Amino acid sequence: MARANLTPAVVVAAAADLADREGVDAITLSALARGFGVQTASLYSHVRDRAALLDGVHELALGELADRIAEGIGGRSGRDALVALAEAHRDYAGAFPGRWAVLLRPAAASTVRSASAGRVAALTLAMLRGYHLPESELVHATRLLAATVNGFLALEANGSFGHREPSTDISWGRALDALDTVFRSWA
């Protein structure tokens, strides 16, 4: 019986893929074990429990998202940077719905303190600095940005916007316009 040679990282990656294919609820130790051709209990050598597995996926997704944000922002600033950051989120949510859904769940304390979380925060802050807001307002601007982007994508993902015309693409553009306007003329 050949070994699967699993590692925590391999298990977490498989969980992320499974979530993208069949939804977050499909992340079960049983399903993963079946996929690896291994007994369920064996996975507990690599992952503490199901919660820890989800935390792992969370952190993985955060890192991937940070990469995409960094690449998108590139040398841009101002509105271009804002759009790039938002678009990175939307592309990621569209391409990896399962990973995205995991990101929307409460993060473990360790995840909040992770390097990936820090990178996302730093990139967001760097982008916002391009708008020259008062330093003390940066937190509020960050929260507004995060709320709007995440809120939009969440509603889009769970079907709250329906499939009605006009398409959500236009609404998405309006939302980015609104954010840009707000940041440029922050009281």
Place this chain on the structure above:
Amino acid sequence: MARANLTPAVVVAAAADLADREGVDAITLSALARGFGVQTASLYSHVRDRAALLDGVHELALGELADRIAEGIGGRSGRDALVALAEAHRDYAGAFPGRWAVLLRPAAASTVRSASAGRVAALTLAMLRGYHLPESELVHATRLLAATVNGFLALEANGSFGHREPSTDISWGRALDALDTVFRSWA
């Protein structure tokens, strides 16, 4: 053996209360049955399955939220109405975290078509009409509003904002200011 005299509505209400006390994941037919002093299988006479139960809670919550929005908006208009609507959401999310979490999940098709969903939509639309946007822009404004409010409350609820100073109350105020500004000067 005294009968519990259950009805679908009673079961759904109990599920909602349970969610507020212990979280959405605590909504199990088993737990509810224990609460009623009844066998788990008996609940299937009143509720098709767990998914239908959650749909019931979703619709219940939507109705309660609509009531609060209506009461909050009262005779107000413009910014006052916007704040009342947003505050109704925030109060509800704070007071009934479990019900709120259920609202954030994808809605069943029947729920989308329900009277409660219609009421929330109608109230939102009525509020936005106070800003005199072009009729064709109302959809986009609605989506931006929903995204911002829901996004903010979701991030607040799942701890993404941390407990850091300054408090989220101030950020919340900034977000409402931003929405008001955007709606008043919609391009």
Place this chain on the structure above:
DNA sequence: TGAGCTACCTAAACCCTTTAGGTTTCAGCC
């Protein structure tokens, strides 16, 4: 009073999680 509907029950199949403790495999070293 008794017929019938409904509320509730027992039984059972099936799936998932998690713990405990045993066995196999493999790299590296004498």
Place this chain on the structure above:
DNA sequence: GGCTGAAACCTAAAGGGTTTAGGTAGCTCA
């Protein structure tokens, strides 16, 4: 080459949850 120890993997089992099928008891009303 054979031994050894650490991983990697396994079996077994307890404990919950969901759901279906079919049986029984209690209430209502003719």
